[in-house]
Amino acid sequence: MRNLELDKADYVCWQKLLHDHGWAVGHWPIEHGGRGWSVAERYIFDEETALAGAPWLTPFGIVYAGPVIYSFGTEDQKARYLPGIRSSDTWWCQGYSEPGAGSDLASLSTRAERHNNEYVVNGQKIWTTMAHFADMMFALVRTATGTRPQEGISFLLIDMKSPGITIKPIVSIEMRRHLNEVFFEDVHVPLHNLIGAEGQGWKYAKFLLNNERLLSADVGRAKRRLNQLKRLTSQILERGIPLAQDTMWQRKIAELDVRMMGLEAVCLEMLAATQPDKEPGPSVSILKIMGSELGQAITCASVEAISRDGLCFAPGTDPAAVACNEFYESEHPGIIRDQLLERSSSIYGGANEIQRDIIARTVLGL
Amino acid sequence: MALTDDERNLLKDALQRFTIEAYDDKSRRTAMESALGFSRERWRSFADFGWLAIYISTDLGGIGGSFRDACLVMEYVGRSLIVEPLLESAIVGAWLIEQGSPCQWRKRWLEGIARGELLVALAHFESRGGFDREWVTTTFRKAADGFVLSGTKSPVHQGPSADLLIVSAMSQDDGGLALFGIDRETHGVHVHSARAVDGTPLAKITFDNVLVDESRRFESDNVSTLLDTALDRGALATCAKSVGAMSVALSATASYTKARCQFGRPLAAMQSVRHRLVDMHIALAEAAALTSAATEIMDDHDAGLSRAISAAKVRVISAGRFIGEQSIQLHGGMGMTDDLFIGHLYKSLLACAGQYGDSDWHLSRLAKQQ
Numbered sequence: 001m002r003n004l005e006l007d008k009a010d011y012v013c014w015q016k017l018l019h020d021h022g023w024a025v026g027h028w029p030i031e032h033g034g035r036g037w038s039v040a041e042r043y044i045f046d047e048e049t050a051l052a053g054a055p056w057l058t059p060f061g062i063v064y065a066g067p068v069i070y071s072f073g074t075e076d077q078k079a080r081y082l083p084g085i086r087s088s089d090t091w092w093c094q095g096y097s098e099p100g101a102g103s104d105l106a107s108l109s110t111r112a113e114r115h116n117n118e119y120v121v122n123g124q125k126i127w128t129t130m131a132h133f134a135d136m137m138f139a140l141v142r143t144a145t146g147t148r149p150q151e152g153i154s155f156l157l158i159d160m161k162s163p164g165i166t167i168k169p170i171v172s173i174e175m176r177r178h179l180n181e182v183f184f185e186d187v188h189v190p191l192h193n194l195i196g197a198e199g200q201g202w203k204y205a206k207f208l209l210n211n212e213r214l215l216s217a218d219v220g221r222a223k224r225r226l227n228q229l230k231r232l233t234s235q236i237l238e239r240g241i242p243l244a245q246d247t248m249w250q251r252k253i254a255e256l257d258v259r260m261m262g263l264e265a266v267c268l269e270m271l272a273a274t275q276p277d278k279e280p281g282p283s284v285s286i287l288k289i290m291g292s293e294l295g296q297a298i299t300c301a302s303v304e305a306i307s308r309d310g311l312c313f314a315p316g317t318d319p320a321a322v323a324c325n326e327f328y329e330s331e332h333p334g335i336i337r338d339q340l341l342e343r344s345s346s347i348y349g350g351a352n353e354i355q356r357d358i359i360a361r362t363v364l365g366l
Numbered sequence: 367m368a369l370t371d372d373e374r375n376l377l378k379d380a381l382q383r384f385t386i387e388a389y390d391d392k393s394r395r396t397a398m399e400s401a402l403g404f405s406r407e408r409w410r411s412f413a414d415f416g417w418l419a420i421y422i423s424t425d426l427g428g429i430g431g432s433f434r435d436a437c438l439v440m441e442y443v444g445r446s447l448i449v450e451p452l453l454e455s456a457i458v459g460a461w462l463i464e465q466g467s468p469c470q471w472r473k474r475w476l477e478g479i480a481r482g483e484l485l486v487a488l489a490h491f492e493s494r495g496g497f498d499r500e501w502v503t504t505t506f507r508k509a510a511d512g513f514v515l516s517g518t519k520s521p522v523h524q525g526p527s528a529d530l531l532i533v534s535a536m537s538q539d540d541g542g543l544a545l546f547g548i549d550r551e552t553h554g555v556h557v558h559s560a561r562a563v564d565g566t567p568l569a570k571i572t573f574d575n576v577l578v579d580e581s582r583r584f585e586s587d588n589v590s591t592l593l594d595t596a597l598d599r600g601a602l603a604t605c606a607k608s609v610g611a612m613s614v615a616l617s618a619t620a621s622y623t624k625a626r627c628q629f630g631r632p633l634a635a636m637q638s639v640r641h642r643l644v645d646m647h648i649a650l651a652e653a654a655a656l657t658s659a660a661t662e663i664m665d666d667h668d669a670g671l672s673r674a675i676s677a678a679k680v681r682v683i684s685a686g687r688f689i690g691e692q693s694i695q696l697h698g699g700m701g702m703t704d705d706l707f708i709g710h711l712y713k714s715l716l717a718c719a720g721q722y723g724d725s726d727w728h729l730s731r732l733a734k735q736q
Contacts, residue, residue: 173712238495313561340713352695
């Protein structure tokens with residue numbers, strides 16, 4: 001069965017399996033428990049797991065929090081948090097976006113005020129993926145107001161069980177509850193949960209965002225979805241003949257194939273040019289744009305292919321709703337969900353408009 | 367047949383008032399999430415307003431509106447995403463019944479539709495045929511007191527709640543195409559329900575040696591042409607609905623970009639955002655103009671109707687996709703939430719794009735006419 005909806009236990013189970021083989025944090029340096037994979041090795045791992053349809057490797061601990069902690073954290077922080085990230089015993093979430101700070105992340109206003117030996121946090125985060133699963137959050141909070149909005153931001157690790165935290169789920173258009181609003185009301189956080197220096201959080205956040213963008217091409221996932229589309233067109237009939245035999249569909253798929261080759265070529269070229277331990281630079285914005293737009297084109301074509309079957313879709317997980325779907329997505333599970341969800345790929349992690357601005361400014365010097 | 371200008375203005379006022387005052391998002395959702403998928407109570411009030419009789423001739427107890435008048439209703443269906451099955455019952459169903467149903471049933475069925483007592487769905491498409499209008503493998507054969515019909519129809523939009531199914535089938539005796547009006551409750555009719563991406567009910571319906579009375583066979587010389595005219599009306603009605611949905615999406619998105627500030631200024635101050643909105647506006651203008659042009663050709667019985675309808679459908683689908691996607695994009699994370707109407711408009715546009723032929727089907731039809 002493909003494209004199933006997964007729960008926390010499924011993700012943890014998969015990540016623990018990887019951990020047993022030393023692959024969960026294979027891209028971490030050896031001294032922090034990783035395998036010290038090169039960028040190319042990591043790319044291969046990501047591509048192969050995605051191609052095989054493996055569960056999403058939730059990045060919040062493994063890709064984001066971990067590297068920030070081993071790069072900028074204290075020895076105590078490393079000892080305290082890295083083991084749980086490696087073994088997936090601790091679930092992390094990312095406290096970045098706020099209602100007033102989306103694309104303009106630096107305008108965030110959640111405050112952390114110092115009282116004696118702790119911070120008191122007040123404010124709100126939004127779009128926090130899987131916060132309801134999380135044990136810990138890494139958050140950007142304002143500890144001071146500087147002349148530039150990027151000043152006075154600090155990087156704080158917050159225990160999600162702290163009193164004063166309220167999590168409110170957001171139902172997204174694909175009818176899942178994986179996003180959340182997180183409210184902070186006088187939440188006490190020990191001073192030793194600060195990463196690096198107070199007010200330097202933006203620096204660590206940029207480091208992390210670059211880690212996020214490197215992954216954003218999602219070549220493996222796009223390949224898997226393209227394969228899935230090819231499979232669909234060989235099964236779905238128009239006038240009794242598979243779509244795959246229709247020249248219009250053959251061209252559509254050929255065009256997506258060509259775009260796939262283009263994305264992969266750009267990706268591999270950038271990979272070859274990336275120096276070890278160097279930031280990949282602003283050109284990864286190109287990958288974010290190409291990857292998200294191709295992902296959207298492929299999932300759109302898949303929905304187009306199945307549209308002749310009536311686009312059956314279960315509105316949520318409410319048993320009453322599911323019960324009225326007697327042939328709910330039985331033939332093509334997850335196709336519509338993926339297409340709807342894919343709309344967010346040009347929004348999260350810096351909307352494509354922002355990525356284009358970055359390229360205009362830093363690559364073309366406009 | 368058409369409403370007078372005064373009548374049309376009254377209809378427009380009524381639609382506007384109803385959708386603004388009575389069709390709020392909460393009651394829409396409640397109706398959609400119910401087992402039926404819409405509200406019987408609302409359906410009765412539509413009957414009282416005369417909207418269910420809009421496309422039925424006056425001599426058969428209807429309002430006698432033109433297709434343009436029916437499309438006005440559909441535009442408001444799109445603007446407020448009305449979940450009640452107006453398209454299936456009051457337009458496609460009513461048209462087929464008026465044009466071809468057996469004399470002895472015609473008046474009764476049309477009155478049933480107008481009064482909101484009879485829900486109709488067309489059970490024509492079959493899963494192996496896709497969007498092909500000529501693909502019918504459901505069969506019927508002559509029996510002692512009528513016909514025996516067998517086959518599977520899917521998808522049947524609004525099939526789960528329909529009282530009357532209009533079913534297409536091929537004769538096992540002479541290979542001729544026929545239409546039958548079959549009560550859903552008839553022995554041997556099995557309805558498997560589901561929901562489409564926009565929340566509307568649809569069904570896969572199996573007919574297992576269903577006995578159909580002789581009087582239920584439609585009286586048309588050319589059933590295939592009759593079906594074509596009905597499916598074309600369905601296609602054009604989805605265009606009108608999409609135009610309504612697109613115009614709401616565009617104005618909501620334009621307002622949002624004016625109110626939402628990032629980097630110390632409204633999103634709408636950014637040229638890339640302004641230009642995108644302008645492109646959305648142009649796409650909508652084209653889609654609306656093509657839809658209204660096709661509607662006029664239909665009402666005036668002018669030549670080139672199928673060409674005009676396919677052209678409208680192709681450009682409406684492309685505009686719907688662009689406007690729907692960009693409305694989400696420009697709303698950012700908010701656009702991805704079920705709370706906001708934008709996502710519902712997007713899903714409705716997606717559903718409309720896959721009804722009565724997709725873009726490829728209509729392009730192929732245009733290509734054949736070149």
